[in-house]
Amino acid sequence: MNPDATVGIVLVSHSAALADGAAELASQVAGGAVAVIPAGGTDDGGLGTSAAKVEEAVKRADRGVGVLIIPDLGSAVLTVRALLTDPDDLPGPVELADAPFVEGVVAATVTAAAGADIEAVRGAAEEAWHARKL
Amino acid sequence: MPESCEQVITLGGDLHARPAGALAVAAAKFAADVSLTVGDKTVNAKSVLAVMGLGATSGQHVTAAATGPDAEQAVAAVVAALSDATKVGG
Numbered sequence: 001m002n003p004d005a006t007v008g009i010v011l012v013s014h015s016a017a018l019a020d021g022a023a024e025l026a027s028q029v030a031g032g033a034v035a036v037i038p039a040g041g042t043d044d045g046g047l048g049t050s051a052a053k054v055e056e057a058v059k060r061a062d063r064g065v066g067v068l069i070i071p072d073l074g075s076a077v078l079t080v081r082a083l084l085t086d087p088d089d090l091p092g093p094v095e096l097a098d099a100p101f102v103e104g105v106v107a108a109t110v111t112a113a114a115g116a117d118i119e120a121v122r123g124a125a126e127e128a129w130h131a132r133k134l
Numbered sequence: 135m136p137e138s139c140e141q142v143i144t145l146g147g148d149l150h151a152r153p154a155g156a157l158a159v160a161a162a163k164f165a166a167d168v169s170l171t172v173g174d175k176t177v178n179a180k181s182v183l184a185v186m187g188l189g190a191t192s193g194q195h196v197t198a199a200a201t202g203p204d205a206e207q208a209v210a211a212v213v214a215a216l217s218d219a220t221k222v223g224g
Binding site (some may be wrong): 025029030031106107115124133 | 163
């Protein structure tokens with residue numbers, strides 16, 4: 001295992017544009033050292049989620065120290081949960097965060113960039129519920 | 135080695151998203167608790183969302199403070215990140 005490896009992040013959204021944009025924003029805020037991989041839309045490019053896209057994204061995000069998945073809404077959560085019931089095909093550990101989408105990925109990516117482990121990265125994402133903007 | 139340390143700096147630019155990210159990444163690498171204070175608001179410097187929530191702007195005074203075994207290095211790193219990151223805005 002590379003001691004400098006960072007936790008990877010996967011963004012699962014119904015919209016490819018939303019996942020791509022949130023990934024770009026989080027990468028820029030955190031300085032680019034973390035793999036933030038979007039998995040948005042269905043396999044044919046429509047609105048929805050795709051287990052195949054999520055699985056591929058988790059493999060691309062993996063650096064050997066875990067991957068945190070952040071879903072947007074509803075069936076994104078169900079798609080990830082179904083995938084995690086049979087994690088044999090995934091690199092481990094892979095965890096699902098209960099977090100607001102934009103704030104969660106920004107907080108998680110910054111924490112991952114500092115070298116935190118997957119539990120701390122998940123904690124940062126989930127604490128984002130409490131961050132006030134004003 | 136001091137267990138607590140603080141330093142005040144004047145922002146050269148606004149503390150937008152990218153500077154806040156650079157600062158939080160720098161702070162989170164230390165064991166010490168690190169805080170930032172602007173006016174009457176104090177936040178955890180390791181939380182990028184909290185740092186953004188300060189809404190700190192160019193010319194404001196920011197106090198970086200740390201408590202813990204590596205407090206001195208943490209404050210130095212945070213001050214360096216603040217000076218670098220706010221040079222060009224965010």
